[in-house]
Amino acid sequence: MRAYSYLFHLLLALLLIALALVELSDGVHNLNLRMMPWKGATLTYALLAMGVVGSLATILAFKGLLRLVFFLWALFVAGFMIKGYIFSAYIFAGAADFWRTMAFIFAGLVAVGGAYSVWRQQPVRR
Template sequence: MKVLLRFFSYLFHGILALFLVAVSGLTLASGGQSLHLGMLPWTGSTLTRVVFFGSIGGLVTLVLAIRGWLRVLFFIWSLGAVVLLVKGYIFSGYHFGAGEARMAGYLTIASLVALAGAWFQMWRTVGRTRRY
């Protein structure tokens, strides 16, 4: 079960970070400030830069966690994603469009499951091969 949670955590955060890099990267490349994510506390060019560099950081922590280095950073990234989703969707004045509440619920639940996987990956033992 722990292996499946770890795999789901890597997959979820990998897809999330790649999606956010693509969206914010296209916004930066176009020179516009048209990125609107109402559930996040930033706006304008600050939002675009925070999402871009934050998702790059998420990808770096993902690679480090898969390699077995600084796994606590991946847990912190996962916790940050959960906090921003819960705060943005549940505890803010964000108004949902048609069908958006269901997707936000699925995304929040998936991030909580991925957080459990990130917790378990922090404590996994890495098997080392012996060289003779």
């Protein structure tokens, strides 16, 4: 479960960075993610910041450093997904979109379990 959590959060962080870099290279900040509370340039920079924080938290936790930060990041991501998709004005395109989103949220919650086990694991003694 730990490996899954590392992989989930690293891929998510890289996706956030990639979206932000595409928007920055384009120069036009017209990305519209209805589940996010930001728009325009603020959204672009928020995606970049979250991607950098997420990738750093994941890499450092993998190395055994700042494991609590990784767990807090995983909680933030899961909470943000639930708030953004369920408790916002987000409209699903249909049943398939709804179930795909529920699977994504479930995947994020499973990743929280993995991050919790990373946080609670005993440090390696050298």
